[in-house]
């Protein structure tokens with residue numbers, strides 16, 4: 081982006097505010113409520129020192145609480161050098177709308193720590209994380225009933241396990257301590273399917289979109305996901321899982337992958353597992369034996385494809401490149417990848433955008449399931465699974481007896497038997513709950529998109545549904 085373009089571009093928080101404003105201009109909210117919903121309730125900055133390598137290092141972290149119309153508030157903690165107050169506030173606001181849209185009963189929050197995690201050893205990261213968690217927990221900014229963090233860019237299961245343990249040490253008699261953070265490893269109170277959840281949600285969102293031929297037509301596409309050319313920007317946790325499921329299960333072709341050090345492109349489609357393994361081993365895509373390597377990966381965002389999946393970070397589609405984006409359909413797997421200015425250019429071109437607050441809500445949805453699991457202290461499916469299997473067995477036995485006794489001689493195909501007899505375990509239940517959530521949320525957005533003439537895009541539709549729900553909740557409190 082050149083300097084001139086950059087100065088015209090609003091910051092991330094202003095971008096989210098502009099999108100919010102576009103939606104509220106179509107609503108008639110009571111006087112003052114619009115402002116109450118839009119602003120961030122509080123942002124805490126914590127600065128703390130950790131002794132590392134013989135010297136004291138001071139770190140700066142944030143936890144922003146955007147809306148407490150429902151508690152606990154929810155949202156990830158990000159580790160990156162680019163973290164700043166403006167960014168966590170924008171991300172916290174997005175969490176409020178996201179949770180409202182997919183009906184997870186939380187307010188919105190987000191946290192961040194200004195560090196490059198790659199510069200520290202595992203032990204150092206543990207000390208930094210524990211100290212950050214301590215600072216947040218003692219201010220109730222980590223608490224099962226008030227504020228429940230989760231992973232985000234630069235953090236994962238490992239950091240969540242440290243946070244949970246730190247909270248437990250500080251609250252030794254809290255029986256619900258495990259519910260203070262989500263995205264934990266299974267052995268530390270996590271849930272099956274949380275790691276894949278955001279990418280899986282992106283897949284379910286696209287499956288639902290392609291169930292509606294009218295919507296597919298709006299993007300100038302036809303048919304289903306099978307054979308669609310997909311370019312993914314960022315093969316981190318979200319991008320990797322989305323690309324993996326879309327190619328392995330839906331028949332889509334991953335024609336491009338953009339990473340920090342460049343991009344690779346192949347008309348035939350790339351093998352996602354192999355690319356991921358290469359990145360893990362070599363730290364980037366450079367040198368990957370298949371496809372064509374381009375040093376300036378961002379140009380691949382402008383390549384011909386059917387679906388573009390920005391899955392890395394905010395602001396990658398901006399005033400400087402929006403006009404050159406050719407993809408007719410963009411699904412925002414990351415938070416805020418399209419700036420407000422770029423959004424306008426793309427809308428004018430007729431690009432269909434499946435917005436972040438819906439597209440990447442799979443993570444918080446499964447976080448919700450994990451939180452419920454922690455509070456109920458029992459794994460999903462533990463009570464019903466065998467009973468369900470026994471009842472299915474009864475049906476199969478009876479069918480076989482009928483067929484035998486009547487002399488018809490039907491036999492049940494073994495494939496059917498295996499699938500029908502298997503009761504749902506936690507992973508199946510999590511996926512089913514996530515699929516249901518993504519379908520329901522899409523339908524609520526779609527209704528507004530198609531029923532209200534002044535609503536021309538899914539983003540405004542999503543904001544209208546979300547803000548409407550937050551407003552109702554504030555009004556029920558007497559505000």
Ligand code: GLU
Pocket residue numbers: 154155156157228229230231232233262415440441443444445447
């Ligand atoms: N960091 C994720 C997001 O942006 C997950 C948040 C959560 O699970 O609380 O949605």
